Amino acid sequence: MRGLLYGLVGACLLWAGVATAAERADRIQLQDGHPTEYVVVKGDTLWHISGRFLQSPWRWPEVWDVNPQIDNPHLIYPGDVVYLTWVDGQPRLGVRRGVRKLSPQVRVQPLDQPIPAIPLRDIASFLNDNIVTEQDVVETAPYVIGGRNESIIAGAGDRVYARGIPVDENIQIQSLYRPAREYHHPVTGEFLGFELYKVADAQITSRDEDILTLDLRNSREEVRKLDRLLPSGEERIQSIFHPQPGPDLTDAVIIDVLGGVAKVGQFDAVALSFGAADGVEPGHVFAVYKKGELVKDPVTEEVVALPAERAGELMVFKAFERVSYGLVLKATNVISVGDELRAPGR
Structure with a gap:
């Protein structure tokens, strides 16, 4: 009986440990040295601002705090203040509207232009x-x-x-x-x-x-x-993206680099081996894994492939039927054609 009791206690502790690990994996991680407030400036993007607070900037839709005074919290402007707060033990990002400064000159566009989710200048063409x-x-x-x-x-x-x-x-x-x-x-x-x-x-x-x-x-x-x-493919440029994990796909890879560059870095556009037919849509985020190098085993003389390592993150900004375009938003290593794409783990 005592052995059965110990077994039940051990099983409960094991289950609690697994649950705790799962909670830790799903918990939003903050950057070391993150600010408590940030004043938005011209040229910012939602990704850039979220990256000041979060280790995974693409998770910003999960942490925006709904503010009843703001019609759309995803539309923020230069001068607004983004601040960090906590709700039920989870981080939240709130927005306080800043002071609008008007200058006495003719303008041909609205005075307030919301900052985009990602740098549109790099993908407009x-x-x-x-x-x-x-x-x-x-x-x-x-x-x-x-x-x-x-x-x-x-x-x-x-x-x-x-x-x-x-x-x-x-x-x-x-x-x-x-x-x-x-x-x-x-x-x-x-x-x-x-x-x-x-x-x-x-x-x-x-x-x-x-x-x-x-x-x-x-x-x-x-x-x-x-x-x-x-017929023209022109459409209104999408500036508001709602990032979410991309689906798990088989043999998902980068197939080309757009814009005539050889190696891929942050804010480079790439072509991807999947599209709308695979359930992919703008806003889907994928982790980039660089293929492991081939090395020769000094003992057996076999050629061994080293494990793939995470090299960055990208977000799909346009999806065709079987091909998509993505923008590299984070690069921790050189990214190349043929690198693997996976759904970003939490």
């Missing part, structure tokens, strides 16, 4: 200028066959001609895209999509069977033969 689509969409889209007066390149204000049936015949103003690259999964070899970048906006002014007359409204580069006409 990828939000509006790049799209990733299926191969059949590219192959069936109308393509430029030439310009007026036999010109082979054209720009804003010029007229060009395309051949084919528009993907959406009801949209008069569309965009001309140029194929940039094909994406294939580096592990499975599966085709993921074509990346295209915008070279110009064009208005369809007339159509004669399958010949389209296009007037170029603006251009980022010269328009050439074989540029493809597709």
Whole structure:
């Protein structure tokens, strides 16, 4: 009987220890030397501010304290004060509205611009200028066959001609895209999509069977033969993201670095091997794990792969069907194409 009693006590203590460990793993960790208050300045982001308080800045939606005087606590402005408080033993971030300073000059935008969740300047071009689509969409889209007066390149204000049936015949103003690259999964070899970048906006002014007359409204580069006409991918830039852990995926990796850089660091944009078809959406956060190096065992002479190590965190800011774009928000090591992505553990 005594042995049974000791066994029950031991089991209870073990269970309590497991529960305590789970609580510790889920508890939000604060930065060493964190401030109690921080005054928001121009150029801040929610990620940057949260990083001053939290070890995992992407968890800021969990700690914002609901303030009845503030319609949306995620919209904060330069001059506001973010302060740390505690509720039921858990940290909370509150906001006190700061003093608005107005200057006697004409402004062409609202006086108060909320700070973005992440640095939009680093991803704005990828939000509006790049799209990733299926191969059949590219192959069936109308393509430029030439310009007026036999010109082979054209720009804003010029007229060009395309051949084919528009993907959406009801949209008069569309965009001309140029194929940039094909994406294939580096592990499975599966085709993921074509990346295209915008070279110009064009208005369809007339159509004669399958010949389209296009007037170029603006251009980022010269328009050439074989540029493809597709409905514009432009949309209102999303500045408010609500970070949450990304789903557990198989063979999720970085497949490319956007912007022409070789190595990846903080605030670099990358292409990822998954998309909306995998349940991924903007705001999903993933931990980046750098592949372990291959070393030779000095005893057995076998080649051994070292364990992967965590190298940073990124957040998805745009999701296509089978490819996503992400922004690296934390890098503790050099990040490269092929590095693994996992759901961030708590």
